[in-house]
Amino acid sequence: MDIQNITVLDLEEMSLREANVALQADNGSGRSRPLRVLNPKGAHALACGLDAPLDIEIEGHTGYFCAGMNKQARVTINGNAGQGVAENMMSGEIWVKGDASQSAGATANGGLLVIEGNASARCGISLKGGDIVVKGNVGHMSCFMAQAGRVVVLGDAGNALGDSLYETRIYVRGKVAGLGADCIEKEMRDEHRDELRELLDRAGCNGVDVSEFTRYGSARQLYNFKIENVSAY
Amino acid sequence: MCGIVGLYLKGTRLRPELGRLFTPMLVEMTDRGPDSAGFAIYHEPAERGFIKITAFHPDPAFEWEALCDHIRVEFNATVRDTHNGSHAVITSDAEPAGTVALIEGFESRLQIMSSGELIEIYKETGLPQDVADQFGLSGMQGSHVVGHTRMATESAVTTAGSHPFSTGLDLCLVHNGSLSNHNGIREHLRTHKGMHFKTENDTEVAAAYISDRLSDGRSLHGALEDCLEDLDGFYTFVAGTKDGFAVLRDPIACKPAVLAETDDYVAFASEYRAFVDLPNIAHAKVWEPEPETVYSWGEQA
Numbered sequence: 001m002d003i004q005n006i007t008v009l010d011l012e013e014m015s016l017r018e019a020n021v022a023l024q025a026d027n028g029s030g031r032s033r034p035l036r037v038l039n040p041k042g043a044h045a046l047a048c049g050l051d052a053p054l055d056i057e058i059e060g061h062t063g064y065f066c067a068g069m070n071k072q073a074r075v076t077i078n079g080n081a082g083q084g085v086a087e088n089m090m091s092g093e094i095w096v097k098g099d100a101s102q103s104a105g106a107t108a109n110g111g112l113l114v115i116e117g118n119a120s121a122r123c124g125i126s127l128k129g130g131d132i133v134v135k136g137n138v139g140h141m142s143c144f145m146a147q148a149g150r151v152v153v154l155g156d157a158g159n160a161l162g163d164s165l166y167e168t169r170i171y172v173r174g175k176v177a178g179l180g181a182d183c184i185e186k187e188m189r190d191e192h193r194d195e196l197r198e199l200l201d202r203a204g205c206n207g208v209d210v211s212e213f214t215r216y217g218s219a220r221q222l223y224n225f226k227i228e229n230v231s232a233y
Numbered sequence: 234m235c236g237i238v239g240l241y242l243k244g245t246r247l248r249p250e251l252g253r254l255f256t257p258m259l260v261e262m263t264d265r266g267p268d269s270a271g272f273a274i275y276h277e278p279a280e281r282g283f284i285k286i287t288a289f290h291p292d293p294a295f296e297w298e299a300l301c302d303h304i305r306v307e308f309n310a311t312v313r314d315t316h317n318g319s320h321a322v323i324t325s326d327a328e329p330a331g332t333v334a335l336i337e338g339f340e341s342r343l344q345i346m347s348s349g350e351l352i353e354i355y356k357e358t359g360l361p362q363d364v365a366d367q368f369g370l371s372g373m374q375g376s377h378v379v380g381h382t383r384m385a386t387e388s389a390v391t392t393a394g395s396h397p398f399s400t401g402l403d404l405c406l407v408h409n410g411s412l413s414n415h416n417g418i419r420e421h422l423r424t425h426k427g428m429h430f431k432t433e434n435d436t437e438v439a440a441a442y443i444s445d446r447l448s449d450g451r452s453l454h455g456a457l458e459d460c461l462e463d464l465d466g467f468y469t470f471v472a473g474t475k476d477g478f479a480v481l482r483d484p485i486a487c488k489p490a491v492l493a494e495t496d497d498y499v500a501f502a503s504e505y506r507a508f509v510d511l512p513n514i515a516h517a518k519v520w521e522p523e524p525e526t527v528y529s530w531g532e533q534a
Binding site (some may be wrong): 041042043044060061063064080082085098099101102120121141188 | 331442459484485486489491504506507508515519521523524
């Protein structure tokens with residue numbers, strides 16, 4: 001069904017697989033077009049594996065792994081997202097207008113994930129180069145073993161933030177309940193203020209003062225095996 | 234894995250529709266637990282001085298009337314029974330603990346599911362839809378209901394090992410996860426509190442722990458707070474009492490959980506998709522419960 005050139009996929013009238021086939025039909029074509037998905041009803045693995053500059057609006061709450069493995073597409077979820085939204089994203093933009101459940105943006109290699117509400121535990125776990133902006137709070141163990149990319153939290157962060165962190169840079173405006181192993185507070189230099197400003201602008205956070213943020217990063221003490229620990233093996 | 238669902242009605246308006254609203258929630262969680270299913274429903278209060286005991290017998294030819302006669306003779310009691318599939322609800326004015334002991338001793342395959350003024354627990358092996366159909370869940374009325382779809386990990390796929398578990402009057406517990414220190418707690422409750430266990434299941438231990446705390450005078454809310462101190466492992470719990478409904482997740486929040494609340498109800502599920510047929514869900518407050526935080530509703534919570 002097309003309304004004013006917007007393709008509408010209604011999960012009341014078609015199966016999840018039919019909707020995903022329709023969404024993936026433009027993969028590799030470079031075609032850009034608007035689509036709306038109605039009645040997602042918490043379905044899992046919706047709008048996964050896209051590879052075209054589509055503009056997709058999902059009207060409702062989604063289940064696990066929504067917009068996983070995304071390339072190029074801009075996907076807006078007008079609701080809450082279940083576990084693993086935008087997991088392994090390569091490029092594009094995923095906007096969650098509500099809250100996101102656990103492991104939001106897990107292992108994302110590129111692209112931008114914006115969460116307007118809160119993200120729960122393990123946001124940005126094993127992040128590999130993507131960027132995440134959370135306008136609310138993030139839960140415990142966020143950025144666990146995160147390797148590259150940036151994570152911005154406008155609210156508070158839960159326990160064990162950045163545990164076993166590699167090179168992801170984390171910016172938090174609110175309180176941090178506790179830092180994980182090898183994650184430390186770091187100095188905000190001009191280059192960090194600049195990249196934070198740019199990320200906030202891309203996420204539509206105009207008027208937010210970058211000086212209110214604290215930067216966290218890796219102390220790099222867990223990178224290499226230490227010979228004094230040999231007796232443990 | 235496992236799926237858990239609960240629906241607590243705040244007022245009386247939707248009570249005639251409780252089973253109809255809850256059945257699709259339970260069935261939607263089939264992917265998470267196809268081995269067995271069960272539910273604890275709070276409805277049809279026993280009259281003053283009476284108690285309802287829900288019991289299960291695997292033999293369709295079991296003579297419930299003979300059991301009722303036995304209770305009548307033993308306690309000089311007024312006893313009624315209603316049958317529902319493999320279960321029967323025995324309503325009696327005999328002393329509750331004695332009646333329970335009498336029923337348990339009557340025949341080895343007879344199992345007590347629940348006892349209380351309001352609670353009835355029905356559970357069976359098989360797909361959730363089949364279990365719901367078998368007991369006529371969709372036609373049931375009531376104030377609140379808690380259900381479970383099981384993918385067995387800790388113990389066998391049996392009716393007794395299905396959830397919900399009840400270890401005290403009008404108490405029920407469903408659990409997604411696995412406890413790691415349940416053997417120690419079971420032993421403690423056996424040795425020091427004289428409690429009896431019917432299965433090797435970890436959730437039965439958690440239910441017994443909560444009923445022990447309740448019998449010490451804790452509220453349901455407080456008893457769940459105590460769980461954070463004493464229970465180790467993965468758990469998302471949903472517990473019900475006569476007029477209480479409460480939710481708790483372990484500090485790691487390993488197992489999924491989502492809550493929805495409107496003026497009319499509080500709904501819990503492992504996944505949001507279980508909520509989609511609830512009235513006014515589009516305008517409900519929907520959120521993920523925080524780890525280590527007890528959420529409770531109702532007077533006794």
